[in-house]
Amino acid sequence: MPVSAVPDEMTVPRFLGKSTGKIDFVKKLVPEPGPGELLVRVKANALCGSERRQFFGGSEVTPGHEAAGVVADAGPGTHTAVGTPGVIYLMYFCGECRSCKLGFTNQCLNKRGDVGFNKDGGYGPYTLINESIFFPVDEDIPLAEATMLLDVMGTTRHAIERGQRLRQDVESIGIAGAGPVGLGALAMAKILFGAEATVLVSDLVPYRLGLAERLGGEVVDLREQTLAEGVRSHGLDAIDLVIDTSGKSVARQSYLEVLAKRGVLVCAGHGEDLNLDVSRDLIAPERAVLGSEYFCYCELASNLELLREHRPYLRQIITHKYPVQDIKEAFELFFEGNTGKVIVEQ
Ligand SMILES: [Zn+2]
Ligand SMILES: [Zn+2]
Incomplete structure (x- = not known):
């Protein structure tokens, strides 16, 4: 009753x-x-x-x-x-x-x-x-x-942990998109990996990048620089774990270019395609591309x-x-x- x-x-x-x-x-x-x-x-x-x-x-x-x-x-x-x-x-x-x-x-x-x-x-x-x-x-x-x-927490943590299963020594994380799920991924990465980990967040919207900065992210403003330039400007050569929340081909493709050897790209945002050269992108550097749903x-x-x-x-x-x-x-x-x-x- x-x-x-x-x-x-x-x-x-x-x-x-x-x-x-x-x-x-x-x-x-x-x-x-x-x-x-x-x-x-x-x-x-x-x-x-x-x-x-x-x-x-x-x-x-x-x-x-x-x-x-x-x-x-x-x-x-x-x-x-x-x-x-x-x-x-x-x-x-x-x-x-x-x-x-x-x-x-x-x-x-x-x-x-x-x-x-x-x-x-x-x-x-x-x-x-x-x-x-x-x-x-x-x-x-x-x-x-x-x-x-x-x-915000559930979907992003699941994606991060799917990546962690394949890559245990994550020192750098990249997040494509600073919408609510991207911000959630940033926050969960900071919580799960601790302050030492560098968490890079890329987007085009200043408001969202400002929010990402407040949450402790290293931001890449894609209106002003390419992702690769942004990665270098934060003192990195490559990124160990990438969470794509944007669902955009251009984002996934550009993160693939800066993905480390043994790196993992987890696609958590539905949307567009990703083109892979399997030998160059996956086999030789032993990288993984994964999906993650809810x-x-x-x-x-x-x-x-x-x-x-x-x-x-x-x-x-x-x-x-x-x-x-x-x-x-x-x-x-x-x-x-x-x-x-x-x-x-x-
Ligand atoms: Zn939802
Ligand atoms: Zn069932």
């Missing part, structure tokens, strides 16, 4: 797209949790670059896949108490396939959907989820900050510890908060590039 009264109806933003990011607000019934389900009262949802298509093209479901909220009602057979705060994992994993059994819930072989892409997500005030994708957080962590456990549910626990330890540092990544009524304005500012992470609250 719900502790506080859950209304029968709610108002949710409807993404109409129409190439202009048209959004109106419509009434919907608040769903009731069935067996194994939780109804979450969403308090904060972070905007994501991956929502560009939904914003401009429209969406059948309510978007939002970086949500944090409080359990408002719990269905039969669940174990999470009403009132528990937490975040929502993106993927409806089965928990039983070969991948899930090994912990690779991000590579579930029977995935049933993604929150905010084909199931209603976090821009509405209530969302219905399977209990298995809810991750409880401590009550003293503001829910806007808790959203960072998802793409993260495993089981990684949330240790990221929560890191968030607790480094909250003042990490929360600098959140630069703007908007009430859900102003969600269109929030997206417009976000896509202009002059933001870190933007949060919609309700």
Whole structure:
């Protein structure tokens, strides 16, 4: 039974797209949790670059896949108490396939959907989820900050650790793109590798480069220098581990040119191509190019510890908060590039 009264109806933003990011607000019934389900009262949802298509093209479901909220009602057979705060994992994993059994819930072989892409997500005030994708957080962590456990910390740490498996002696890290995921990768690299590691961040947007500098990154302003020039200007010959968050061919290609022997390039941003000369680029220097998609549910626990330890540092990544009524304005500012992470609250 719900502790506080859950209304029968709610108002949710409807993404109409129409190439202009048209959004109106419509009434919907608040769903009731069935067996194994939780109804979450969403308090904060972070905007994501991956929502560009939904914003401009429209969406059948309510978007939002970086949500944090409080359990408002719990269905039969669940174990999470009403009132528990937490975040929502993106993927409806089965928990039983070969991948899930090994912990690779991000590579579930029977995935049933993604929150905010084909199931209603976090821009509405209530969302219905399977209990298995809810991750409880401590009550003293503001829910806007808790959203960072998802793409900002989760996705980036997963990418970094995939690289580390192939390269143990990382001294220099390069990050393509200083958007929210790039800034998250920078922060996680600083936390995981310590102050000694050089973390280089490249981008074209001054606002984002300024933010990267504040987080301790060595910035390369690609409006003023090439990546190779930037690498040399920071006293490096080559980079051991590269995380591409830009999804741009030109970025991946130019990082490949400065990738060290035994270096690893991890592609974490969806988008364009990468051309490889296998002999020259991979075999002779024994380099690796990897993909990295989201993260495993089981990684949330240790990221929560890191968030607790480094909250003042990490929360600098959140630069703007908007009430859900102003969600269109929030997206417009976000896509202009002059933001870190933007949060919609309700
Ligand atoms: Zn996202
Ligand atoms: Zn599975």
